[in-house]
Amino acid sequence: xxxxxxxxxIFQIEDNFLTSYEDIKSANSNHxxxxxxxxxxxxxxxxxxxxxxxxxEIVFKLFGFIPIRKVAVVMADDADYYIGGAPIxxxxxxxxxxxxxxxxxxxxxxxxxxxxxxxxKIDDVDDIEKALEGKEEAEVTYLRKNRxxxxxxxxxxxDNKYRLGLVVKDNITGVGTLTFVNTKTGEYGxxxxxxxxxxxxxxxxxxxxxxxxxNLIGITKGQKNNPGQLRCLFLQNGKNKGDIECNxxxxxxxxxxxxxxxxxxxxxxxxxxxxxxxxxxxxxVSDISGIKEEYEIEIxxxxxxxxxxxxxxxxxxxxxxxxSLTGGIVQGMSGSPIMQNGKIVGAVTHVFLSDPTKGYGVYxxxxx
Numbered sequence: 449x450x451x452x453x454x455x456x457x458i459f460q461i462e463d464n465f466l467t468s469y470e471d472i473k474s475a476n477s478n479h480x481x482x483x484x485x486x487x488x489x490x491x492x493x494x495x496x497x498x499x500x501x502x503x504x505e506i507v508f509k510l511f512g513f514i515p516i517r518k519v520a521v522v523m524a525d526d527a528d529y530y531i532g533g534a535p536i537x538x539x540x541x542x543x544x545x546x547x548x549x550x551x552x553x554x555x556x557x558x559x560x561x562x563x564x565x566x567x568x569k570i571d572d573v574d575d576i577e578k579a580l581e582g583k584e585e586a587e588v589t590y591l592r593k594n595r596x597x598x599x600x601x602x603x604x605x606x607d608n609k610y611r612l613g614l615v616v617k618d619n620i621t622g623v624g625t626l627t628f629v630n631t632k633t634g635e636y637g638x639x640x641x642x643x644x645x646x647x648x649x650x651x652x653x654x655x656x657x658x659x660x661x662x663n664l665i666g667i668t669k670g671q672k673n674n675p676g677q678l679r680c681l682f683l684q685n686g687k688n689k690g691d692i693e694c695n696x697x698x699x700x701x702x703x704x705x706x707x708x709x710x711x712x713x714x715x716x717x718x719x720x721x722x723x724x725x726x727x728x729x730x731x732x733v734s735d736i737s738g739i740k741e742e743y744e745i746e747i748x749x750x751x752x753x754x755x756x757x758x759x760x761x762x763x764x765x766x767x768x769x770x771x772s773l774t775g776g777i778v779q780g781m782s783g784s785p786i787m788q789n790g791k792i793v794g795a796v797t798h799v800f801l802s803d804p805t806k807g808y809g810v811y812x813x814x815x816x
Contacts, residue, residue: 529628538692541572543653544591556590557647628719633703672802
């Protein structure tokens with residue numbers, strides 16, 4: 449198999465990306481910067497607000513001795529991470545309330561997220577009536593497809609109960625896959641993409657959230673134009689494993705206080721930066737067979753992205769065991785760690801609808 453290595457334009461590399469001596473050595477050996485350009489990394493210690501951090505500088509040289517560009521970098525830490533792969537249950541109390549239906553036939557739609565009424569912040573369902581009390585009209589601020597919109601709505605007063613004629617909720621649940629956990633701090637990354645309310649297309653803002661252990665009860669295999677899914681069960685009244693503190697386009701983050709059943713504490717790895725990722729053989733880690741296993745994939749394309757994006761990698765599932773179990777990539781596998789050369793370099797994010805054996809991944813460094 450002929451693998452054509454990408455070439456990165458050094459003048460498009462931004463300052464302060466994550467890297468290590470190992471990454472630069474690999475990039476040079478693979479001629480990532482071109483046939484005649486090499487990178488030389490120099491690390492240095494710096495203190496910001498009494499906190500020590502490692503930064504560095506790459507000097508790009510033509511023919512190995514003519515400096516042509518310098519780029520400031522962030523040095524990858526020496527932390528060890530538990531390797532994920534286990535399905536997890538998610539329960540998020542939303543920062544705002546999600547419209548379920550509009551009985552008043554006003555301008556709001558299912559999936560819109562109300563964040564303010566008459567200038568008062570809306571944290572949960574109970575806040576709505578308080579903000580409407582005594583009003584005939586209400587200025588409502590809401591999100592639609594992550595864009596803030598304002599509307600003036602009529603307030604209904606029925607037996608001194610003030611309402612907008614909307615059915616709303618302030619909690620959302622779902623299932624995803626754990627990617628990595630810092631062995632010392634418990635800080636984790638999961639999913640690889642945002643938790644999104646499907647009806648409105650909004651990234652769900654988090655007031656608070658919990659992570660739970662999850663039981664896999666079945667698998668619907670993926671087929672062309674019909675993505676499969678993991679069927680999982682978790683109980684919100686069960687003991688939670690940790691908190692959800694952030695939900696953005698690269699997944700969820702927070703701290704786990706109990707990793708039992710989620711990771712093998714004997715299996716750890718470092719986080720690899722994007723320059724360490726190359727087309728070719730890699731693996732996905734998943735617990736879907738009942739035990740944590742690595743499944744072979746082929747990275748078809750590894751983009752060097754100047755801006756962070758959740759479609760960093762394109763890969764194809766090669767492992768016959770995984771193809772037999774799932775048909776490829778299915779819903780619920782988002783967040784499954786992608787390993788290459790012993791490092792966690794990414795996570796599964798999306799499946800190709802036209803071909804469930806192919807999927808996208810995001811670089812792990814953007815999930816931290």
